[in-house]
Amino acid sequence: MLSVAGIRTFYGQIEALKGVSIEVRQGEIVTLIGANGAGKSTLLMSICGNPQPRAGRIVFEGQDITRLSTHAIVRHGLAHAPEGRRIFPRMSVLENLQMGATVADPAHYADDLARVFKLFPILERRQQQRGGTLSGGEQQMLSIGRALMSRPRLLLLDEPSLGLAPLLVKQIFRTIAEINQREGVTVLLVEQNAFHALRLAHRGYVLVNGRIALAGTGAELLANREVRSAYLEGGHGAVPA
Amino acid sequence: MEYFLQQLINGLTLGGIYALIAIGYTMVYGIIGMINFAHGEVYMIGAFIAVIAFTALGLLGLTWVPLSLAIVLMLAIGFTAIYGWSIERVAYRPLRSAPRLAPLISAIGMSILLQNYVQVLQGAKIKTLPPMIEGGLTLMQVEGFSVRLSYLQIIILLLTVSLMAAFSVVIARTPLGRAQRACEQDRRMASLLGVDVDRTISLTFVMGAGLAAVAGVFVTLYYGVIDFFIGFLAGLKAFTAAVLGGIGSLAGAMLGGLLIGLIEAFWAGYFTVEYKDLAVFAILVIVLIFRPTGLLGQPEVEKV
Ligand SMILES: Nc1ncnc2c1ncn2[C@@H]1O[C@H](COP(=O)(O)OP(=O)(O)OP(=O)(O)O)[C@@H](O)[C@H]1O
Ligand SMILES: [Mg+2]
Numbered sequence: 001m002l003s004v005a006g007i008r009t010f011y012g013q014i015e016a017l018k019g020v021s022i023e024v025r026q027g028e029i030v031t032l033i034g035a036n037g038a039g040k041s042t043l044l045m046s047i048c049g050n051p052q053p054r055a056g057r058i059v060f061e062g063q064d065i066t067r068l069s070t071h072a073i074v075r076h077g078l079a080h081a082p083e084g085r086r087i088f089p090r091m092s093v094l095e096n097l098q099m100g101a102t103v104a105d106p107a108h109y110a111d112d113l114a115r116v117f118k119l120f121p122i123l124e125r126r127q128q129q130r131g132g133t134l135s136g137g138e139q140q141m142l143s144i145g146r147a148l149m150s151r152p153r154l155l156l157l158d159e160p161s162l163g164l165a166p167l168l169v170k171q172i173f174r175t176i177a178e179i180n181q182r183e184g185v186t187v188l189l190v191e192q193n194a195f196h197a198l199r200l201a202h203r204g205y206v207l208v209n210g211r212i213a214l215a216g217t218g219a220e221l222l223a224n225r226e227v228r229s230a231y232l233e234g235g236h237g238a239v240p241a
Numbered sequence: 242m243e244y245f246l247q248q249l250i251n252g253l254t255l256g257g258i259y260a261l262i263a264i265g266y267t268m269v270y271g272i273i274g275m276i277n278f279a280h281g282e283v284y285m286i287g288a289f290i291a292v293i294a295f296t297a298l299g300l301l302g303l304t305w306v307p308l309s310l311a312i313v314l315m316l317a318i319g320f321t322a323i324y325g326w327s328i329e330r331v332a333y334r335p336l337r338s339a340p341r342l343a344p345l346i347s348a349i350g351m352s353i354l355l356q357n358y359v360q361v362l363q364g365a366k367i368k369t370l371p372p373m374i375e376g377g378l379t380l381m382q383v384e385g386f387s388v389r390l391s392y393l394q395i396i397i398l399l400l401t402v403s404l405m406a407a408f409s410v411v412i413a414r415t416p417l418g419r420a421q422r423a424c425e426q427d428r429r430m431a432s433l434l435g436v437d438v439d440r441t442i443s444l445t446f447v448m449g450a451g452l453a454a455v456a457g458v459f460v461t462l463y464y465g466v467i468d469f470f471i472g473f474l475a476g477l478k479a480f481t482a483a484v485l486g487g488i489g490s491l492a493g494a495m496l497g498g499l500l501i502g503l504i505e506a507f508w509a510g511y512f513t514v515e516y517k518d519l520a521v522f523a524i525l526v527i528v529l530i531f532r533p534t535g536l537l538g539q540p541e542v543e544k545v
Pocket of ligand 2: 040041042083158
């Protein structure tokens, strides 16, 4: 469904992605783990054309999207809930969701809104509240809900569990599984929370310093010694006892 | 009391015109964080189109005012929209990621260029238009002083109020207005959701230019005299209005415009015509000392 082949992305002179290739197949949850600054967010943003990679190719559902501008790329059926949530602070929750439907068929709007409210009932109760005044967890739900409003076939999620209480983290992961299984949305998930992410994902990639260091199924990576010592033992990705 | 009422009517008419121009400043500032210094010139071009078009329609024998006014408004809006769009393409878009000073300078350059361009094409002399819409209502008559509301003032006030209302609805309720606000708040996120940011910014310039054109048509009808330099002072005052109301705020631009018109009319009416501009700017300074964000501007309070 999505094939990223040898992309190299720069910030000025700094090479943040040094020839990254990944594959995401229809119906999968693929996770991308790696230390801070490894380039995970840059990879998701490069897929969306901002910044555009200087070399390499990105093909989505058979179409080369490497050189398209961001607003054209998302029209092809992918949506991104980016790092830091980026809720429009001076818009209501409802308006944020309407913005999510920018590229959607207006005929689906009512259905999509109902679906998002079903996934995140709190959003329905808060729909007139300004985005900027939501709690962190509520903003995270709004960010995912907003991305779903365009009926994406591929959903890019950048650290959806960041800063959330453990109970909420569980709920977010359960929701991701639900979106994937019940609605058939393919997911590319960036996570610090490697344990949860690898358990949830069909496959995973480990990004180290702008390069893919390891790839495998979720179970394989969970069992891998290097992965365990680098991302699972100690730190915030710790395996619960 | 009668005199007061008369100044109120005059001030509101003038203020409505300033408000129409001020909306363009505030919207462009909102979306790209830049003062469009060429905006006063767009208004000036609107006024020139009005003179030329009214004169041409007169020569063609079209003298029925409602029709000729409608045609002139359309022409003025259409042409200035092209100017507004081009100004953004030429002076701003290439500098979108440049340091902030660069687009500021190119905007001032664009303003001077447009002034000279009109001066070369139309000459430096003033242009006049004979009164097109005469007559009016006498609202009150006391001891030889009558309070008059001219038909032209009625037209200006009605059209201004409807335009401002329509505009507020567009910004608050339509997908285009929502996209504009989204670009104001987080351009990168807006593009991730499929908003064509460049197109949205262009449309903002076009909308602002259209309103300035209407103001240009009104001023031409109201005063009957224009020249290539009118954009400077009117632009400065409308910009003042936008800052007074709170730059970036649509309601603020409308309120600021009305206030400036009223201050001017009352100052000229009760004190002296000479220092009315000074009064306007002095009040701006005073307001900004006590409310740096303007009357309706909001300080940023959201968490990041
Ligand atoms: N806008 C930018 N300008 C310059 N350098 C940047 C920019 N954004 C990211 N970088 C650099 O690119 C590298 C990769 O950053 P990126 O945000 O992709 O990391 P990440 O894997 O998402 O990290 P984290 O887990 O902390 O979110 C880092 O070294 C970072 O400093
Ligand atoms: Mg990141």
